[in-house]
Amino acid sequence: MPKPTPDPRGYWAATLRLTVGLLLVWFLASYGAGILFRDWLDQFAIGGAPLGFWFAQQGAIYVFVALIFIYCWAMARIERKYGIEA
Amino acid sequence: MDAQAWTYAWVFSTFALYIGIAIWSRAASTDDFYVAGHHVHPTINGMATAADWMSAASFLSMAGLIAFLGYGGSVYLMGWTGGYVLLALLLAPFLREFGKFTVPDFVGDRYYSDVARVVAVIAALFVSFTYIAGQMKGVGVAFSGFLGIPFEWGIVIGMVIVLFYAVLGGMKGITYTQVAQYCVLIFAYTVPAVFISLIITGNPIPQLGFIANVAGEDVSMLDKLNQVLTDLGFLEYTSSRMSMIDIFAITGALMFGTAGLPHVIIRFFTVPSAKAARLSAGWALVFIAILYTTAPAVGAFARLNFIAEVDGATYVAGADYAAEAAAIEAAGGRPIPQWFKSWEATGLLGFEDQNGDGRIQIRGPEAPDGLKDEVVPLNRDIFVLANPEIAQLPGWVIGLVVAGGLAAALSTAAGLLMVISSAVSHDLGRRTFFTDMTDTTELLIARFAAAGAVLAAGLLGIYSAQLGFVAQVVAFAFGLAAASLFPVIFLGIFWKRMNKEGAIAAMLTGLVTTFGYIYYFKFAGGTPDQWLWGVSPEGIGFVFMGLSLAIGIAVALVTKAPPQEVQDLVEDIRIPGTRRPHGLAEGGMAPLPSH
Numbered sequence: 001m002p003k004p005t006p007d008p009r010g011y012w013a014a015t016l017r018l019t020v021g022l023l024l025v026w027f028l029a030s031y032g033a034g035i036l037f038r039d040w041l042d043q044f045a046i047g048g049a050p051l052g053f054w055f056a057q058q059g060a061i062y063v064f065v066a067l068i069f070i071y072c073w074a075m076a077r078i079e080r081k082y083g084i085e086a
Numbered sequence: 087m088d089a090q091a092w093t094y095a096w097v098f099s100t101f102a103l104y105i106g107i108a109i110w111s112r113a114a115s116t117d118d119f120y121v122a123g124h125h126v127h128p129t130i131n132g133m134a135t136a137a138d139w140m141s142a143a144s145f146l147s148m149a150g151l152i153a154f155l156g157y158g159g160s161v162y163l164m165g166w167t168g169g170y171v172l173l174a175l176l177l178a179p180f181l182r183e184f185g186k187f188t189v190p191d192f193v194g195d196r197y198y199s200d201v202a203r204v205v206a207v208i209a210a211l212f213v214s215f216t217y218i219a220g221q222m223k224g225v226g227v228a229f230s231g232f233l234g235i236p237f238e239w240g241i242v243i244g245m246v247i248v249l250f251y252a253v254l255g256g257m258k259g260i261t262y263t264q265v266a267q268y269c270v271l272i273f274a275y276t277v278p279a280v281f282i283s284l285i286i287t288g289n290p291i292p293q294l295g296f297i298a299n300v301a302g303e304d305v306s307m308l309d310k311l312n313q314v315l316t317d318l319g320f321l322e323y324t325s326s327r328m329s330m331i332d333i334f335a336i337t338g339a340l341m342f343g344t345a346g347l348p349h350v351i352i353r354f355f356t357v358p359s360a361k362a363a364r365l366s367a368g369w370a371l372v373f374i375a376i377l378y379t380t381a382p383a384v385g386a387f388a389r390l391n392f393i394a395e396v397d398g399a400t401y402v403a404g405a406d407y408a409a410e411a412a413a414i415e416a417a418g419g420r421p422i423p424q425w426f427k428s429w430e431a432t433g434l435l436g437f438e439d440q441n442g443d444g445r446i447q448i449r450g451p452e453a454p455d456g457l458k459d460e461v462v463p464l465n466r467d468i469f470v471l472a473n474p475e476i477a478q479l480p481g482w483v484i485g486l487v488v489a490g491g492l493a494a495a496l497s498t499a500a501g502l503l504m505v506i507s508s509a510v511s512h513d514l515g516r517r518t519f520f521t522d523m524t525d526t527t528e529l530l531i532a533r534f535a536a537a538g539a540v541l542a543a544g545l546l547g548i549y550s551a552q553l554g555f556v557a558q559v560v561a562f563a564f565g566l567a568a569a570s571l572f573p574v575i576f577l578g579i580f581w582k583r584m585n586k587e588g589a590i591a592a593m594l595t596g597l598v599t600t601f602g603y604i605y606y607f608k609f610a611g612g613t614p615d616q617w618l619w620g621v622s623p624e625g626i627g628f629v630f631m632g633l634s635l636a637i638g639i640a641v642a643l644v645t646k647a648p649p650q651e652v653q654d655l656v657e658d659i660r661i662p663g664t665r666r667p668h669g670l671a672e673g674g675m676a677p678l679p680s681h
Contacts (some may be wrong), residue, residue, distance in 0.1 A: 048306020
């Protein structure tokens with residue numbers, strides 16, 4: 001594959017879109033599931049734990065870990081696409 | 087060998103290991119000393135960051151805190167992990183691309199102002215000193231509680247060890263010692279957790295035991311815990327007395343505070359590139375999550391187990407535990423477990439027989455039978471410290487927990503020392519007052535500054551224990567980092583128009599409002615009904631972070647745009663691999679290249 005011409009503007013716009021998207025998930029998993037919608041989610045259960053409570057004490061942390069690795073992977077793609085040498 | 091001999095063996099051998107690593111990884115230049123030469127592998131840095139981050143409080147106190155707060159404890163779990171997402175996405179890769187040594191380096195250069203640099207130094211020093219006092223105190227407690235060494239001497243021993251590897255190796259020595267310390271602390275934390283999970287739920291993985299049924303019963307562990315607690319007059323475990331807005335604000339203050347803590351941020355300067363910084367944040371969170379997802383399980387198990395073994399048991403008053411216990415059993419009673427007796431001696435745990443029946447009652451504030459709680463005092467750290475004995479594990483595990491607690495305290499203290507010493511030798515010395523200083527001179531001053539910082543931290547640890555204010559001031563560290571440092575770093579990267587005037591206004595707003603609010607409610611007699619929007623001092627940093635951002639943006643908009651060179655610098659740090667020097671924006675120090 002030929003190396004694309006570096007496009008810093010496109011790269012930064014794509015980075016911002018990705019960042020906003022991932023932060024939305026970050027917000028929903030912690031402040032959302034663990035705090036704001038906790039009572040509603042508690043009608044469901046994961047194993048023996050109410051779901052909202054579980055998100056606040058376990059689930060949110062797993063989502064955080066996943067988000068950072070997804071970010072690393074997606075940023076590598078964006079860098080390739082816009083010809084940025086990381 | 088008994089538990090104390092094992093404790094000595096563990097503590098001695100781990101300390102020897104740390105010193106060995108320090109000798110092996112001496113620093114030869116300021117680059118080595120401040121940022122470990124930018125050569126640290128992302129996974130290794132992740133592990134070092136995890137040790138740096140997890141303090142004596144995470145290791146000893148968090149599980150016990152959650153055991154008592156129940157759902158309310160979630161603020162610590164989400165707050166102290168969610169900040170890493172912010173670090174990875176918003177700060178770490180860009181600050182690495184910026185390519186210097188410290189947080190004030192960034193603030194001073196990006197805002198082309200020594201005033202901004204000095205304000206950032208003040209914020210960094212305040213946050214770090216607040217934090218380090220607690221670590222030194224933790225070291226003193228571990229030594230005095232387990233090895234029979236006086237509290238002050240415990241701190242002195244801790245100081246000598248940290249002094250040795252911080253002064254000799256700087257960030258390079260600290261990085262590799264922290265890796266060893268992470269291994270010690272995570273092993274020490276998870277081994278007892280696995281056993282207690284097996285005992286309570288029959289599942290060896292605490293995270294799964296947390297959502298499983300109680301061993302041999304058809305009821306989930308959490309339902310049973312809720313039932314047991316409400317029967318005794320406590321609030322349900324899965325509920326909290328804190329208001330939703332307060333939970334929201336505290337979680338926010340801890341998350342943004344974590345992202346703004348200088349000793350965490352500088353760890354990401356040690357990796358080779360922006361890409362490595364992202365990956366490293368991911369690894370750091372993996373290593374942190376191992377402890378942070380175990381802690382709520384340990385908290386719940388320990389609470390359940392503690393009540394099951396202690397409530398209703400007959401107290402053994404005499405010195406001959408075995409004989410008395412046998413007599414109580416023969417009479418059809420249930421004696422208190424032996425670990426209760428052995429921990430009573432440390433003063434962390436006690437029994438006050440309120441109703442004179444010779445048995446221990448654990449009761450909450452709304453006890454249906456009107457009885458009073460008789461386990462007084464009850465230090466929450468007991469839930470981690472006594473775990474190995476509660477689970478009847480051998481003596482070597484008990485000693486390991488002590489070594490783990492010391493590893494957690496020392497690794498965090500070392501990271502904070504780097505911030506303090508570099509703030510003096512680098513930010514104030516070379517970047518502000520003596521800009522023509524040579525690298526050799528700076529390295530020498532950095533070593534002296536590190537030694538001075540160790541002494542100051544030790545004295546603070548000894549002194550603050552007498553004042554008993556450490557727990558009160560932790561709110562300061564996170565609140566101030568969130569309200570003063572996070573906004574200017576974030577805007578410095580994501581908003582090119584942000585200027586010197588806006589940055590100084592934002593930092594001062596965050597510092598003054600947060601400091602004033604916490605001081606008023608913690609030390610000047612403010613009462614909870616006066617809280618702004620029902621937000622406690624622990625969570626106020628989040629509210630004032632919003633104010634700091636708003637004022638910073640407003641001031642920037644009515645003042646002059648930053649010089650072109652600074653705007654070019656911002657362009658560069660956004661795009662990996664494009665960093666070039668930019669004259670005015672560099673403040674007389676060229677950026678270090680990526681590798």
